[in-house]
Amino acid sequence: MNQFTRLSDVKDPAALIKRGLELKANPFTSNVGERKVLGLLFLNPSLRTRLSTQKAAMNLGMQVMVMNMNSEGWKLEMNDGTVMKGDAQEHIKDAIRVISEYVDVIGIRTFPGLKDRSADYDEAVLSAVLKYATVPVISLESAIRHPLQSLADMITINELGIQKPKVVLSWAPHPRALPQAVSNSFLEWVKVIDAEIILACPKGYELADEFIQGVPVVHDQLEAFENADIIYGKNWSSYHHYGEILPVQEDWTIDGSKMKVTNHARFMHCLPVRRNVVVSDDVLDNQSIIYQQAGNRTWAAQAVLESILDQL
Amino acid sequence: MNQFTRLSDVKDPAALIKRGLELKANPFTSNVGERKVLGLLFLNPSLRTRLSTQKAAMNLGMQVMVMNMNSEGWKLEMNDGTVMKGDAQEHIKDAIRVISEYVDVIGIRTFPGLKDRSADYDEAVLSAVLKYATVPVISLESAIRHPLQSLADMITINELGIQKPKVVLSWAPHPRALPQAVSNSFLEWVKVIDAEIILACPKGYELADEFIQGVPVVHDQLEAFENADIIYGKNWSSYHHYGEILPVQEDWTIDGSKMKVTNHARFMHCLPVRRNVVVSDDVLDNQSIIYQQAGNRTWAAQAVLESILDQL
């Protein structure tokens, strides 16, 4: 693998999921990362992604350098040809090309602006990174995808051992406008495992066509939940009224009473989660596999890093 | 040892002090930390604690991941059952449980709010961390205790080799309201070595009963200093008028003239210290062992980490 930014970068996703599970059983099987440096570049805060990717790299013998551009660096210019008289002190072209001199693999986290849909859905920032990096790039979440999360999600679902589970990706409320990345990516990846997938969301919250193609969309949350084996809760802002929080009449918070219509479903969420807004305490504390899911971030990252290091 | 948050977590404090001194003489005797990860989580800034604990861990072969929640992460919800519609993006329950997935030992620094005495003295935040962590926890200072500092202090006093020294913990002025943690902890730990301890402070600055039980409290600084072998200077805000800075008539800054009534006492302070407010330049530069004390933070942390790793 030469880069890891979306499903199509992966030749054999099923093998990658399997490799993640193997690494979970035996984390220290390979020293392929020795004398290699992973540079983690955050344009946005991160906890799970930072720690799990760092741990994955160390398990492989890599050294890790973390750079938080906001608190430790400076503003980057994203557009070409600009006369840089403003706030931005360095062009992303130069920053990424230079960082490539110091590291063997770049991991980068960016977020969508949620203003300009075309820019976000063209992955403007990530595309620039890919264009200018001279070393392999791993997305630690981009404007519209979060593939390390999705790979960990597939590993987690695989561990449940349910034969063709019914999986519901359900929108849930949140006080802020959030990216669609986790949800897009989940729909992209869930197709590689043997599962039935349904998207449950209020009208106006349908995701982009490229991601919901072939996915039944249900606007009645309870109807969608019926007999489900897995409920994946997540908030996102509207794609069609881009970046907006639309008024929703019904209560979409996921709670124990709603979970009753499922087939004793397990609740999944990528975290961080706002308790009793997205989902109630009782569901999180009694029916969720959120910590197993978070733990699997390490093995997802380690499988990806290993596959990339194998090519160096 | 399964956790290190207060004296009572330590079965044999004298042995731990002795082990610290042994590690100072031979830092690289053990590789018990190999393939183990220490996660250092700071809810408040730190210099000595961060660097000394990181170094201690590396001496044992551990890997270290540092997370500054304020600049690199987000606000944590501390209360149970909250409908999380406010600033906090993640519950401490979830953050700590998830971090436990990525590290073998958690070190965490928190500070008291200095508003709600019950919450602070119940160690609300540290208790939550201990409740939710599934790996051993080391306090890097909590609301009311700073045990790594106190262990280093005991190692330092031990190194002086004075037979039953007279030790005075003296309050000193400071422009801000500071925690009582270092002082509480010092009184807790000094009892395990063979010393005479006196607390010197202005009226109203007496520490909590649980810490000054059996400790003579003197309100005349010079009287307390007489014949002392060690002066431990420190500011703290009032416990009885909780978190307040009370007006003090006398000058409590520790200076050379006051040190004259002592038995050529050595001056100690946990640092950072405000020079010429808490204590004068001449005392710090000529009669103090503050750097030796700071250096011993490494050996305190290494002894603690080693003892915890031995149990894994």
Added chain:
Amino acid sequence: MNQFTRLSDVKDPAALIKRGLELKANPFTSNVGERKVLGLLFLNPSLRTRLSTQKAAMNLGMQVMVMNMNSEGWKLEMNDGTVMKGDAQEHIKDAIRVISEYVDVIGIRTFPGLKDRSADYDEAVLSAVLKYATVPVISLESAIRHPLQSLADMITINELGIQKPKVVLSWAPHPRALPQAVSNSFLEWVKVIDAEIILACPKGYELADEFIQGVPVVHDQLEAFENADIIYGKNWSSYHHYGEILPVQEDWTIDGSKMKVTNHARFMHCLPVRRNVVVSDDVLDNQSIIYQQAGNRTWAAQAVLESILDQL
């Protein structure tokens, strides 16, 4: 070498340049850094310096601890004798002396205030660091010098293999008042290689006498560029009207038309660079060796660290 803060700290600069090139060819020849810790202390943001120095240290087997004083620490008091009732929580004397307890080598980045020329040109902060540190100190840029940059620059010029190249250090515009450190240091170091050096700048932008001694100063940019082999672009604020941005009538932005009068010169810059303000896109993208130059920061730092570790 016991410290690295300016050219005069280096006994044999030519040998150090040569060693940098050797390390570039064979980065992992030495494990002299094993069980040694490098502490990197930033009072100002950094990208290249942080990552390249960290990588250099890791190549030698060192452990690295990074401390960003602004976001992770607190304000340091720089003056002696102050009654520290203000913002500063710790005196630089104590911070540096304490950090010396935890690390084997200190790397520190400071910037000039650009208000008080005497303080800046006396290297007030760096001098304090050198005075109080009990371990070797490496400057990661100080008020008036940036020797790691200059060493990398000499390595880069050496790699070009041009017989006695004509080198022009040219001032260029910038919206902010910048330090003179990179330019001062470049003039200091360029004298150790066999080159012809010219300083091109608008009137009022002449650098300090100690740095331009023996260097022809030309106020006509095109005249200076004629037949040049290397154009080193850089902005700096005025030395004579200290820290000011003076009005400049002519256009000093370096572009392709100006480069035409050179001898197919290569363009150099320390980065970060404001594109189309300091220098045009076409020069950066077609005639520059800025990435090679940035990459050489690693080998400069590694040669310096190795030489210092050899003395420990």
